[in-house]
Amino acid sequence: MSPNLTLLIISGVLFACGIYLVLERSLTRVLLGLLMLTNGANLLLLTTGGYAGLAPFFVKGTDPRAYTDPLPEAFVLTSIVISFAVTGIMLALVYRTWQLGRGDEVADDLEDRRVAAQTGSQPEEDAILPEDVSEFMDREEAAAADRAAVHSARQKVMARDAAGASPEGPLADGRTADGRTADGRSADGASPDGASPDGEDPE
DSSP states (O other), X not given: OOOOHHHHHHHHXXXXXXXXXHTSSBHHHHHHHHHHHHHHHHXXXXXXXOSOOBOXXXXXXXXXXXXXXXXXXHXXXXXXXXXXXXXXXXXXXXXXXXXXXXXXXXXXXXXXXXXXXXXXXXXXXXXXXXXXXXXXXXXXXXXXXXXXXXXHHHHHHHHHHHHHTOTTSOOTTSOOTTSOOTTSOOXXXXXXXXXOTTSOOOO
């Protein structure tokens, strides 16, 4: 296979012009540069296929070298689809930039310039860090905190039980310290005025 020198020269010129335009600040020129790069790549792929030959249909008795290689053509079709998508995105960017700023030039980013002017050594980043930078406690501190929490809970429960077992307050079974229930009846069921449980006078 002998390559086509003319196509190679044209592909090289397209690559050179495309790279030059991509490095410009104008988005329109960047778009034209991308189009030139993709066209140069397509020509380079076609050049790898050699000279034009017969269609790749099998015919008995035909020399295989007479056929055209279909693989570069398939690559060119894929490249065309990708370049079409990139062109659509770049056109949208150019149109939106023109709507917002009435221009398609990429301005300088002051933050990028400030970062680029800094040295590679940052004092806060290169400072010596402590050995343990974790925000969690170690096992001994966690165990001590658990013991303190359990002790505090026990103290609260004991204080509440002590307040509930006073002589004037009800006991656990609902009776007071003198044996009466919460409604004032005695242990035998008599009411505070001396009446029997069935309502009759004990006299």
